Amino acid sequence: MYELRGVTKRYWCGAGPVDALAGVDLVVGDGHRLVVQGPAGSGKSTLLRLLGGRGRPTSGSVELDGTDLAALPEARLAAVRAESIGYVCEDRDLSPALSVLENVGTALAPLGFGGAARRERAADALESVGLGAFATRLPRELRDGGMRRLAIARALVKRPKVLLADEPTGDLEGAVRDEIMELLEEVWKERGLTFVMVTHDSALVRDAPRLAVIRGGRVSVAENAERRERIGSIRANLR
Numbered sequence: 001m002y003e004l005r006g007v008t009k010r011y012w013c014g015a016g017p018v019d020a021l022a023g024v025d026l027v028v029g030d031g032h033r034l035v036v037q038g039p040a041g042s043g044k045s046t047l048l049r050l051l052g053g054r055g056r057p058t059s060g061s062v063e064l065d066g067t068d069l070a071a072l073p074e075a076r077l078a079a080v081r082a083e084s085i086g087y088v089c090e091d092r093d094l095s096p097a098l099s100v101l102e103n104v105g106t107a108l109a110p111l112g113f114g115g116a117a118r119r120e121r122a123a124d125a126l127e128s129v130g131l132g133a134f135a136t137r138l139p140r141e142l143r144d145g146g147m148r149r150l151a152i153a154r155a156l157v158k159r160p161k162v163l164l165a166d167e168p169t170g171d172l173e174g175a176v177r178d179e180i181m182e183l184l185e186e187v188w189k190e191r192g193l194t195f196v197m198v199t200h201d202s203a204l205v206r207d208a209p210r211l212a213v214i215r216g217g218r219v220s221v222a223e224n225a226e227r228r229e230r231i232g233s234i235r236a237n238l239r
């Protein structure tokens with residue numbers, strides 16, 4: 001379970017400070033799915049990175065199962081990332097010279113898996129995303145969303161308790177986009193993961209049971225029933 005309290009994140013760049021997150025309180029229960037939406041530059045990726053223990057807040061706490069990631073020494077934070085948090089982001093995290101199987105296996109190196117155990121786990125993860133037959137290929141040989149499936153396998157191979165995805169369907173279209181979404185949905189349901197996803201995809205936003213909207217570094221969360229009710233009352237007022 002995630003519990004964020006008073007989280008701020010200030011970046012410093014040439015033009016001065018940028019407050020990417022400005023006091024975020026947020027709870028995401030075990031096994032829950034949260035969709036995060038907001039305009040460009042509103043702080044979505046920053047929020048996801050902090051949930052993933054990639055970087056630290058300027059102030060506030062980011063607790064995962066009662067442990068404040070913001071306060072952990074670097075080595076312990078790296079261990080939490082390696083063991084508990086699967087992160088699906090851009091395909092550029094993949095190594096082009098390694099085979100599909102080896103790419104997945106690299107996520108297990110910090111956990112001390114070697115040789116046969118690593119290959120076996122990686123093969124299982126590939127099978128679970130439909131890439132079992134492509135283990136010896138190079139990532140660039142994959143087609144039709146295959147690279148995204150590979151990124152998902154790499155996030156899942158450690159059997160994390162949390163899955164974080166930043167625009168997982170961002171550059172995909174049509175059937176390929178739908179297949180990747182179905183895969184993520186299946187993975188979430190079958191594995192009981194806590195799943196947080198940043199997306200611009202309007203269909204995903206519309207169907208989300210729980211939606212966090214970020215504007216100017218502030219987050220508001222609405223449950224689906226509540227959202228339907230609000231839309232209903234807006235429509236009623238228009239009649």
Ligand SMILES: Nc1ncnc2c1ncn2[C@@H]1O[C@H](COP(=O)(O)OP(=O)(O)OP(=O)(O)O)[C@@H](O)[C@H]1O
Nearest residue numbers: 011012013018020039040041042043044045046047
């Ligand atoms: N490393 C950084 N250094 C300086 N400013 C940054 C850095 N990362 C993000 N920012 C700034 O923080 C703000 C929030 O950025 P962030 O990437 O979290 O937003 P976003 O909602 O994910 O945007 P997008 O939808 O465009 O990806 C933006 O103004 C951005 O320019």
